[in-house]
Amino acid sequence: MKSIWPKYRRDLQNTAQVPPTTLTQTQTPQSVTVPLxxxxxxxxxxxxxxxxxxxxxRAGA
Structure with a gap:
């Protein structure tokens, strides 16, 4: 689990950097907002x- 966790964190950081520009440019088209x-x-x-x-x-331990 520990080896997989950083990968998801990296994906989160990448997705966090992308949406602001894509959201501002493509708020109306549903074909773009649905996959996101x-x-x-x-x-x-x-x-x-x-x-x-x-x-x-953590709670168990």
Whole structure:
């Protein structure tokens, strides 16, 4: 898990850098906003799962 975590962090940083420009340029077209929302949902689900697992392990230990 520890080796996988930095990779997701890097992906988060990359996605965090991209949206501001893409959102300002493409707010109206749905074809562009839908894939972004799907990717965001997947990232959020993965992050929530990882965060809950980490906090659960800390609470258990």
């Amino acid at each position: 929302s799907n990717k965001a949902k997947l990232l959020l689900i993965i992050l929530i799962a990882l965060a809950s697992m980490l906090t659960y392990k």
